[in-house]
Amino acid sequence: MAAWIEILMILLILLDMVLPGLxxxxxxxxxxxxxxxxxxxxxxxxxxxxxTPRVAVLAGLSMAVKGFLFPVLLERAMKGAGVRxxxxxxxxxxxxxxxCVAMLAVSxxxxxxxxxxxxxxxxxxxxxxxxMTMLTGLFIVVSRxxxxxxxxxxxxxxxxxxxxxxxxxxxxxxxxxxxxxxDIFVAVFVMGIAIYQINREFDHIDADHLSMLxx
Amino acid sequence: MNPDAIANVAMGLALAPLLFGVINRVKAVxxxxxxxxxxxxxxxxxxxxxxxxxxxxxxxxxxRAGPVVGLASALAALCVVPFGGExxxxxxxxxxxxxxxxxxxxxxxxxxxxxxxxxxxxxMGASREVQFSALAEPALLLGLAxxxxxxxxxxLSGLFEEASGMDPAAALPVFSLAAxxxxxxxxxxxxxxxxxxxxxxxxxxxxxxxxxxxxxxxxFAFITYGAAVKMWVLGALFAGLAVPFRTGIxxxxxxxxxxFMFAVAAATGVVESTMARLRLLRxxxxxxxxxxxxxxAYVLLLR
Numbered sequence: 001m002a003a004w005i006e007i008l009m010i011l012l013i014l015l016d017m018v019l020p021g022l023x024x025x026x027x028x029x030x031x032x033x034x035x036x037x038x039x040x041x042x043x044x045x046x047x048x049x050x051x052t053p054r055v056a057v058l059a060g061l062s063m064a065v066k067g068f069l070f071p072v073l074l075e076r077a078m079k080g081a082g083v084r085x086x087x088x089x090x091x092x093x094x095x096x097x098x099x100c101v102a103m104l105a106v107s108x109x110x111x112x113x114x115x116x117x118x119x120x121x122x123x124x125x126x127x128x129x130x131x132m133t134m135l136t137g138l139f140i141v142v143s144r145x146x147x148x149x150x151x152x153x154x155x156x157x158x159x160x161x162x163x164x165x166x167x168x169x170x171x172x173x174x175x176x177x178x179x180x181x182x183d184i185f186v187a188v189f190v191m192g193i194a195i196y197q198i199n200r201e202f203d204h205i206d207a208d209h210l211s212m213l214x215x
Numbered sequence: 216m217n218p219d220a221i222a223n224v225a226m227g228l229a230l231a232p233l234l235f236g237v238i239n240r241v242k243a244v245x246x247x248x249x250x251x252x253x254x255x256x257x258x259x260x261x262x263x264x265x266x267x268x269x270x271x272x273x274x275x276x277x278x279r280a281g282p283v284v285g286l287a288s289a290l291a292a293l294c295v296v297p298f299g300g301e302x303x304x305x306x307x308x309x310x311x312x313x314x315x316x317x318x319x320x321x322x323x324x325x326x327x328x329x330x331x332x333x334x335x336x337x338x339m340g341a342s343r344e345v346q347f348s349a350l351a352e353p354a355l356l357l358g359l360a361x362x363x364x365x366x367x368x369x370x371l372s373g374l375f376e377e378a379s380g381m382d383p384a385a386a387l388p389v390f391s392l393a394a395x396x397x398x399x400x401x402x403x404x405x406x407x408x409x410x411x412x413x414x415x416x417x418x419x420x421x422x423x424x425x426x427x428x429x430x431x432x433x434x435f436a437f438i439t440y441g442a443a444v445k446m447w448v449l450g451a452l453f454a455g456l457a458v459p460f461r462t463g464i465x466x467x468x469x470x471x472x473x474x475f476m477f478a479v480a481a482a483t484g485v486v487e488s489t490m491a492r493l494r495l496l497r498x499x500x501x502x503x504x505x506x507x508x509x510x511x512a513y514v515l516l517l518r
Contacts, residue, residue, distance in 0.1 A: 003382075003384030003385060003387075004384065006384075006388060007384070007387060007388055010388045010392070010511075010515070013511060014392075014508075014511065017507055017511065021500065021504060093500050093503075094499060094500060094503045097500075097503050097504060097506075097507045098503070098507075100507065101507055101510045101511070101514065104510075104511060104514055105514055105517075108514060108515075108517065125515070
């Protein structure tokens with residue numbers, strides 16, 4: 001089982017590396033969605049020996065929301081705003097990939113320094129993969145111009161926190177879990193509307209120009 | 216000398232051009248054509264060998280040495296790569312570097328021969344070839360380094376032997392990452408589609424083809440056959456990394472390896488039929504991705 005979780009973690013890391021290298025917004029959205037589905041599978045695998053209906057329902061719910069609902073919402077927001085399909089990054093693709101490799105090295109180092117209460121439950125890659133996903137999310141938020149990309153970055157960051165929670169905390173209160181899920185749902189919903197409004201006001205969703213606003 | 220290893224080299228020599236035949240057949244089927252005979256690459260080589268060579272007066276011995284050195288390094292690489300669970304004909308600690316170096320030598324002489332003609336087109340092809348291979352080589356070397364670190368062997372034969380005894384789940388992460396990187400390198404080094412289009416005859420878009428425009432007769436036969444052997448060698452490396460497991464029965468392993476080689480050729484044909492060639496500016500992104508895959512494989516082992 002530990003070996004399969006490790007493979008899942010490597011897939012998570014690979015998706016992190018793919019995300020900044022994708023040039024199309026919808027591909028980015030789909031990659032982040034796939035990451036959410038992978039995390040659902042991870043929850044199931046991590047609790048495989050003691051699989052309660054509660055864990056199964058939570059994992060299924062987060063898979064449905066992250067894998068299906070968010071992409072649909074974001075695609076609709078993009079279609080409504082008539083966004084151009086390219087990402088238009090501040091940092092080039094090759095540089096982004098190089099930065100990802102550097103972030104992976106950093107997160108492996110951090111993962112070694114971060115002692116978990118039960119030694120990571122035999123999942124040595126879990127903490128580095130979670131930190132890597134968070135760093136990638138932050139990287140996407142700062143290095144991309146479009147508001148949609150920043151939503152994707154935010155989702156990736158949340159995926160990282162979720163992955164960390166699965167490993168470090170294990171059993172989480174269902175209420176907390178559902179609350180977090182609802183929060184990100186509302187956030188994505190609001191951001192979808194925000195993207196639409198920004199576009200209506202300025203004819204583009206270039207978040208960089210927001211800094212020129214004066215009250 | 217191991218008779219099985221000699222048999223493997225002989226098999227590589229005999230079957231290598233058939234890979235091109237299979238790729239062409241798959242592409243023909245995808246396009247709804249009947250396609251050329253499977254053995255057409257052999258006919259081409261025989262036909263070219265029977266012709267005379269034409270040399271431009273502006274060329275020197277470098278131009279004539281290009282095809283010969285190219286074929287020689289491909290043959291040497293064939294002797295270094297293990298096949299079908301058998302040790303390679305030549306194997307020693309560190310032959311990983313020799314393996315990568317032989318491809319470097321082959322490329323160096325092909326590029327020099329292209330530059331020697333003084334043709335602007337060939338110079339352009341040479342410049343592109345060098346640019347892309349500068350990115351493909353780190354991917355290959357890093358991937359091999361990761362596999363070597365995982366198994367603790369610096370020779371290809373030892374590496375594959377060690378890997379065949381590993382627990383599948385333990386070997387899978389590093390080996391599949393390295394194999395993916397090597398497959399991209401395989402497509403790039405063999406001038407296949409996402410990087411280069413072997414069928415194009417528009418000089419502005421060609422990379423490999425444009426470098427060998429001025430070679431004729433036996434020289435071109437050497438180049439064609441050398442390219443086939445190179446494809447076989449890189450395919451064998453990919454096969455070893457992607458499916459490192461062995462049944463232990465000698466003839467079955469060899470048969471499976473041959474079947475896998477032709478599956479790789481068929482997959483290349485499918486890639487060529489379903490994908491368009493990448494824009495020249497996008498190719499470095501693909502190769503950087505291959506480097507990143509290898510780097511991840513290596514970094515994962517540093518823990």
